[in-house]
Amino acid sequence: MAESDRRTVAVIDGNSLMHRAFHAVSANMTAPNGDPTNAVFGFMSMFLKLVQDFRPWGIAVCFDKGRPAVRMEMLPQYKAQRPPMDEALSPQFPMVKDLLAALAVPVVELEGWEGDDLLGTLAREGAGQGFDMLLVTGDRDMYQLTNDHVKILSTRKGMSDVAVMTPEAVADLYGGITPDLVPDFYGLKGDSSDNIPGVPGIGPKKAQQLIERYGSLDGVIAHADEVKGKMGENLRAHIDDALLSRKVATILCDAPVELDLESTAFPAFDVPTAREAFARLGFTAVATRMLRLVDKDAAMEGAPGSVATALKLPEPMVGDAAREALAKAAEEGQWLGVAMDAVGDGSLFGSRALWVAVDAGLLRFDGDDADAVLVTCLEQHRVAAVDVKGLMHEVYPLDSAKAALLDITKVAPGSLFDVAVAAYLLDSAKSSYTPAELAEQFLELAAPEDANGSALAAYVSHWAQPALVKLMDQAGATGCFDTIEMPLVPCLAQMERTGMRADAAAFREQATEVKAIVKDLGDRIYAEAGERFNIGSPSQLSHVLFDVLGLPTGGLKKTKRGFYSTNAKVLEDLARDSQVVADVIDYREKDKILKTYLENLPKVIRSDGRIHTTFNQTVTATGRLSSSDPNLQNIPVRSELGRRVRSAFTVPEGWTFLSVDYSQIELRLLAHLSGDEHLIRAFNEGEDFHAETAARVFGVPVSEVSPLMRARAKAVNFGIVYGQGAYGLSQTIKTSTREAQEMIDRYFEAYPGVRRYLDQVVADARELGYVETMFGRRRLVPDINAKNAQARAAAERTAMNHPEQGSAADIIKIAMARVQQELENRHARSELIMQIHDELDLQVPLDELDEVTELVVSTMQGVVSLRVPLVADPSHGKTWAEAK
Template sequence: MSKKLVLIDGHSILNRAYYGLPDLTNAQGLHTNAVYGFINIMFKILEEEKPDYITVAFDVHAPTFRHKMFEEYKGNRKSMDEELRQQVPLMKKMLTAMGVKIIELAGYEADDLLGTIANRAEKEGMNVSIISGDRDLLQLATDKVLIRIPKTKRTGTEIENYFASDVKEAYGVTPKEFIDVKALQGDSSDNFSGVPGIGEKTAKTLVAEYGSIEKIHENAAIIKPPRASKNIVEYWEDAVLCKKLATILTDAPIEYNFEDAKIDSISDLYTQDAYLLCKELEFKNLLNRFDAKEESFNISELIEVVETIEKADKIFEEIKDKNIAFYLVKRENNSVGQFNQDSNGQLGLFDFSTDSKEDLFGLSLTYSKDKVYFIEVCNGITSDYLRNKIKETTANKLITRDVKSQVKLLEQTGVLNPAEDFEKYVAYRSKFVDASIASYLINPTIGEYPLDDIAKSFAGIMIPTQKEFFGKETIDDMFSSNKNKAIEYVAYESYIPFMANDNLIARLQNDNMLELFEKVEMPLAFVLASMEKEGIILDAQALKEYSSNLDEGILKLQKSIYEKAGEEFNINSPKQLGVILFEKLALPNAKKTKTGYSTSADILDGLKAQYPIVSEILEYRQLTKLKSTYADGLRNYIEEDNRVRTTFNQTVTATGRLSSTEPNLQNIPIRIELGKQIRKVFHAKEGYVFVDSDYSQIELRVLAHLSEDEKLIDAYKHGKDIHRSTASLVFGVPFDEVTSLQRRNAKAVNFGIVYGISSFGLSKDLGISRKDASEYIKNYFEQYPKIKKYLDSCIERAKEKKYALTMFNRRRPMVELESSNFMTRQFGERVAMNSPIQGTAADIIKIAMIRVHDRIFKEKLESRLLLQVHDELLIEAKESELEEVKKILKEEMQGAAQLSVDLEIDTQVGKNWYDAH
């Protein structure tokens, strides 16, 4: 029985898959749809063919003889989409992981390699199947060489099959004559045309009759139709060139051994490496193809459970001067019990106590790749014992994940207290390394940095996700129901950061972000832990009164909206609102959707300046959001001490800014007075006041520094009203004659420039025509030419480097600039312009937070930093320390960065947050 060889045209099938499937990206932001589709096509073919050999051919990104021939005559081929280009090396990596033979040869296209190998295989008596989406390969079809052309659809893959007889039946010509058909009609995929006026139908008819373009040319005088007769002579050189371009070589000088491509069965391709790569790329539907389940790292073999204080003491003695990774395992409820096994080996609880002070299950500890300790709270090992041991350790580095939560656990009993010994605290703080924060700096666009992702990306280890471990159970549930499995998971919590640490630090060093990590992000985690611990007092009665005021405001707006609409309707219903606005009132810019008219904010924002009802609807939405999110929502967050404690998220935004959740205290609407009033419900404790310091125009000052624009720098150095100064320049009027409207418009341009605003966006913001908005921006750049030059350079650098960079070397990957989608690329250009500015401002406020926090403790004050809201810091200051706190804010916030213009702050004092702002 003849052996069978399957040959795959790599780029062609990738191309088919890329355009046949919707875009897919994994957690790392890698585009994967072409790779996913390729694998599906390949396995469908292999399951049908059951070959003895398999080989995939790729073009080399170097000029081939066809490229050179074609460029000399017509120019370059169409370039590959960037999202597809990025997947070529990924596809090769996957094929290598599967053990699939890959061939490529500089100067030759994949077609030529396929033709050459197919020719050799046929001479060896093999049956050959060539898989390609390129119909040019039909010329290679014989009785033993089958050309298979897949079509990728959402419903699956369909395949057309062609032996030599099938080509003859479908096209009316032999495979060799098919070359002449292509020579006459050309090939749009390569951007070359054959003879004008000769399409596929005429080309097939002529070749079927005469056999070749040479015979057709000899008989040109009698060929019909007349236009074809004339053009075959006039464009004869084109036809000859096209035939050369279309002819696939069958004798390329490639070294190839069939045994290197041998597979005993399809299951040979389901390798461990391929499985892990499929999991990394999140090809979940492909994982069940693998018979061999993941040889996942078995950490249970490395775990030693420590249950005696003598053994624990010995371990802590061993870790002196080492790098250790640790993880304190928090008990969610404050119940505790001892775990024992019954006669059947089942884990259970006894001596259950609800009033125990123990709030930890134990400590996961790693200091070598060969051992993980779980030191359990039992038999005299207490929660405070573990805290103190971590505090007292002389270990070189303390590696963990989510250091903020670990620090808060350490601080619960005052173990880690900067007020006690500030210098010792700072030295201790400098030992910490957070694997999640390091991962965030390396790739800040993901948004989440779970343990399994860190394991895969930086330790080369595949572990189950937290959800796969626990399902819907809590850590408490798991410790009760399956203690060994719970310990296995928390063992990973120290083992993975330990194993990933060297790679993380090396990557940060290579990307020039190690200083940012060590001097800004790591200390900041401790500052945030302190702020979250403090919380802020919320007056429940004041909140109730605020809610009543909102109700009045909502009812007043509702009545006014009904009057303007001429009827009552459900304002919260987009469908009903759309009918009122775009049918009854016939407002412009109506945009129909499947469910009715769109009433999204971007649609209504463009109408609010001309139509009061729209402005009121937008205000109504703000007030109802304030009501649900804050007036009602904040009640759920008031704790026993009347304080609300938000969570600051350090690893969410791509620009480096902090965010706040549960509750979000950074997103309170303050453009309307009722929005500002929510701040009145937050107040300082007895004997204290709030001190609020806000950077003045920090992003514009950063822009002045980065752009080195003399006019902008001069305006700041002379203390001018920057918006009035801009208005004077842009509108060509004396500084003292600038109107309030001109100043307002200039302010919108100033801040809009920072965010890469377009004329369309500015026209919407100001309620002016796009032409006028475009003129404003043009005049602005004429007056501030270095700003235009700087912003353009930001885009160019981002395109070249593939990332944007802040003053402090924070990177923001710029994958958007490589998109084939125009709107995505436009967005990418705006991000490339504003990321260095916004990111630098974010870095400065973080540095200021650390400096202010540290100075307060260094000077042994009782005041505390409570909140950060973008460019604003809020301190609960002891009244007797007020002047000292104001001095600290001024010196530390203004000294956070050295710019070519001064950093200025505005500081206010009040008993509540509203009065202090």
């Protein structure tokens, strides 16, 4: 058979994908009858993406069945450490098998055999029969099966992050370990997830080095006497364990599987049967996409609303017809769905097409007309868009050296409708709000894959707008949208265009200094280790610290990749007794600042000498703004090096940075929302709040509160706001979990109103499925009633902290828009340039400093009336660093 004639059969590791799906999709998803379906939904979503992205000729799915008897005969403790399957996942396996049956996808399972061995058997048989086999799994031990006709589709985050593993890719990944040596590799390093022992003290890096040196596990064993130190002792003492581990890790390819691969052809299912199966589970959108694989027309049949309709974009009107249709729509007060299609480099006056969706159809304006019509729409009409602020920047460019065609002061917030922001207010936990997703969710339309992206965005914006208005009204989100989010859009557009003045020479000078420090630290670490390695690699660092240097591993857990963790907490604990670990921490911090900021920030200074970040309204679940391209909110403020980075952000001569920061806003909101009389009194009397808490928690007069008591009380205060439990607090204040719990208990005894309030918030969330801020910003907590204790506890923490965090986010947003409006009203030259958490930053002429400081402070403090004072503290300086 010619290579070009070979057909591809995908064989899916059903258990692997089901477990990944279960943990990736909200546990609150249920079928119409109330049965949990999150794993089935996630599995089918990944199944569909496999079909769409890789288009296999055939598909089969393998599942484990019963205890893994074949391997347990070799190794009785095999997988014995694994906890029982979650009770919400177990009943979903029959559901997914029923759905696969309705899709005519063969399911393969054999009593006592694992899915891995079934995949291995089918891979060998399929390749021998002239098929190319694609094995879909998250298990890395399957890499041993790769060859010219067997590839592994390695799932990392479902099907959104996959790697196609060939023999060459496997060798690259493991530093020369070819597929046939993968069992030898596991024989040495073991696999903690499956309870395969390997050789103690030999992790992935050392296993790779040993095999590279001696050729195989057998070669390593033959030369075991040459391996020095503790590792050599372990190797010689555990030769039998290594050989057994290799045997257990070897995928069996001789399972008694009876499957005719010709029967795996996909899609070959009956549409009515499949439609009924999907309908029983309530999977409308997935059903639509799946059924369209067979028959696009048949997929649209059935009960109204049972599946989404395929979206078909109308042919666009151009020229006079487009202008007339636009004028009519604007006169009628229609919301215009608008999107810009920039061709080439996307520059302000490049080749461009503006798409506008109206009731009469789809309009397209080209060239100079595109910019002119967009300006008219924004200044005079009602505009709906997937990214209104991004649309503004098409005619109001970020680089302030480029002329603006748009007068931003003429843009009325009430005439803006950002459909992505509206969708975000309805569910802030989603990771994206693309036009295709919005079409599917709010219009029940499946977007065609070949649609023009901008045309689709305009169409969806126009037609989804009324649906979103209705849903926001039902969810109580209209006020938040109209009074907080949309008024913020022009404000943010101005801040982004203004940008922050940056000194490229200062960045370069700092980079040179820090690079030298990083090199010196690296050399010291290499000298201590006796070898050069990648300090930024967790696995290589783990090998050096624990295998080479022999640092203690008591209480440490191995990662899924088989090496001890080197996260910040582990390193911080080890650094108390190890200078090399202290150097590693210092190296990591400085290297991160060097690469993230000092080397990168000069590259993004635009022709106006400024850095222009983008503020995002639809990223954080709490409602806070985030910053990207570049992220200027995360520059460390407490470290000396972080402050130096900030010192490179300057203002013109005769100007100053003004920074105004809300003081303890979340704690003040907790006092207000809980109504606790003791908490309210502490703030109203103007005392040192943390010292007052310490006095109440430790039972001493305020005058006797020590700095350590105050620090611990401060940690408790903020921990309560963030829903922190005893373990988290114990890690923060370096004490036992028991002592931390005692402090939390004493806190609630001191402030009983807080305990009652938080309990009530959680109880309400259990009933409603969401929590709200003071301003109606709703956050869904779908796992609040989950059977899984970990998921439920996380949802409870979210419920407890969202009213404070989300309200703080609302307040700073309201303040921003009001400050901007006041500056415009007074024709001030001062400009807002940055927002970070509870802080607003401005660049201010010195002759306006007093007036603008009073304006900003009074505006921020006047956003809302609380039971306690809302305090905003100003400071200023010549650089961003000096202003704080």
